[in-house]
Amino acid sequence: MLESTESLLPNPLQGQVLRMICVGFEEEGTLNEFQSLLTTLGAETEGRILVNTRTISPATYIGKGKVDEIRETLEKHGGIDAVAFDVELSPNQLKNLEKGLGKPVLDRSGVIIEIFSRHARTKESKTQVELAKLQYLLPRLAHFWTHFERQRGGIGQKGMGEKQIEVDRRLVKKRMSILRQRLTDIEKERDVQRSGRKTVLKVALVGYTNAGKSTLLNSLTQSHVRAEDKLFATLDASVRTLDPHSHPPIVLIDTVGFIDRLPPALVASFRSTLEELHEADLLLHIVDGSSEQAREQLEVTEKVLKELGVDGKPRITLLNKLDLIQDLGRRNRARVSVPGALQISAHNEDDITKTRNLILNYFRNQLELWEVMLPYSESKLESQLYAQGSVEIKRHLEKGTFYRLRIEGGKAKKLGLEKFRLAAEEA
Numbered sequence: 001m002l003e004s005t006e007s008l009l010p011n012p013l014q015g016q017v018l019r020m021i022c023v024g025f026e027e028e029g030t031l032n033e034f035q036s037l038l039t040t041l042g043a044e045t046e047g048r049i050l051v052n053t054r055t056i057s058p059a060t061y062i063g064k065g066k067v068d069e070i071r072e073t074l075e076k077h078g079g080i081d082a083v084a085f086d087v088e089l090s091p092n093q094l095k096n097l098e099k100g101l102g103k104p105v106l107d108r109s110g111v112i113i114e115i116f117s118r119h120a121r122t123k124e125s126k127t128q129v130e131l132a133k134l135q136y137l138l139p140r141l142a143h144f145w146t147h148f149e150r151q152r153g154g155i156g157q158k159g160m161g162e163k164q165i166e167v168d169r170r171l172v173k174k175r176m177s178i179l180r181q182r183l184t185d186i187e188k189e190r191d192v193q194r195s196g197r198k199t200v201l202k203v204a205l206v207g208y209t210n211a212g213k214s215t216l217l218n219s220l221t222q223s224h225v226r227a228e229d230k231l232f233a234t235l236d237a238s239v240r241t242l243d244p245h246s247h248p249p250i251v252l253i254d255t256v257g258f259i260d261r262l263p264p265a266l267v268a269s270f271r272s273t274l275e276e277l278h279e280a281d282l283l284l285h286i287v288d289g290s291s292e293q294a295r296e297q298l299e300v301t302e303k304v305l306k307e308l309g310v311d312g313k314p315r316i317t318l319l320n321k322l323d324l325i326q327d328l329g330r331r332n333r334a335r336v337s338v339p340g341a342l343q344i345s346a347h348n349e350d351d352i353t354k355t356r357n358l359i360l361n362y363f364r365n366q367l368e369l370w371e372v373m374l375p376y377s378e379s380k381l382e383s384q385l386y387a388q389g390s391v392e393i394k395r396h397l398e399k400g401t402f403y404r405l406r407i408e409g410g411k412a413k414k415l416g417l418e419k420f421r422l423a424a425e426e427a
Helices: 028-040 064-077 093-099 108-119 122-143 165-196 212-219 265-267 271-279 293-308 329-339 348-366 376-388 410-416
Strands: 018-024 043-050 082-084 105-107 202-206 236-243 250-254 282-288 315-320 370-372 387-395 401-407
Touching: 018 028, 028 043, 028 293, 043 064, 043 329, 064 093, 082 093, 082 348, 093 105, 093 122, 105 108, 108 122, 108 265, 122 165, 122 265, 202 271, 202 293, 202 329, 212 236, 212 250, 212 348, 212 401, 250 348, 282 293, 293 315, 293 329, 315 348, 348 387, 370 410, 376 387, 376 401, 401 410
Parallel strands: 018 043, 018 082, 082 105, 202 250, 202 282, 282 315
Antiparallel strands: 236 250, 370 401, 387 401
């Protein structure tokens, strides 16, 4: 059986720089993104073909004429290792295209899953990616594992002569069951971690892949989360404190980047990581202002947030990477494409100060002013006041301790402060 950690690339192509032809189906902008995905995979694009497909062929996705055109392009270039299609292809389409083109074929989902696999570093992300990869592979075993056609018999199998592919389908399903159980255990650990952050205000950084979320997190928190100029460099949710002196504390949570047509298997596998978005008090939506597709990337992220059920969360939008735009016309177009966004560079100290103050002021504005008199018998609440609010005045009086603090109204009521609240004339 093929190990789930193996590359989705055909065996002869692993460990080398691939020369590829990429095929797109909409417009140059989306094909540019797909070429960036291939570059992240370590491939060199030797040719690009844009196809206008009105009718999808069940056998090859594209028509016979286009198959012939791509094959002629392959013959003209020479030395091409594979052809990559910027769509998700069915197992049958993959098989027929390889037969018609005489070259290995990759589809968009396979390319993205392969990138995720290479960038997974923690136990959780490796488990999530492995499960997504097996979900993708299961219906495509015959395509990826040509050795399945031979026969094999032996102890512990259904019978002599059982096909290898039948054995491996069973093994893959068993492995997927193990991975799902492992993710369930990881989710329980995450729930414990989240319960320890109930009194903390949480800001989740969201956005299109390579928008600069990790770089911004590092700049805002003076930390050193891995940040690279690559697609999907971050697969794990990193949590860092924004300001250790703020009360209640505020933490920033880096999340996996989104992309147009993200494979459903990856969304399902990364459910526990994306659950951080549901726990967030504020979303910080980072948009790559240097991208010609800034508006489209903003809309893709908004669509994914809606699918995840967190589109109603309050958010601040940042137009990042303006240091990469020298042309005034391009800068104005970027500003118009994302109206109302704060324009920043994650490398500019003044911009980082503005962003930090914007976050702090947002939470300050959400806090209500409460004045309470706690009897000395209720002194156990004092630590909660400091943990969940911002205490401005504290005085020890005859009846108890007077506090003036700013705190979220919901949290104040959960602590039972209503019965200790002073009327205006009493304060």
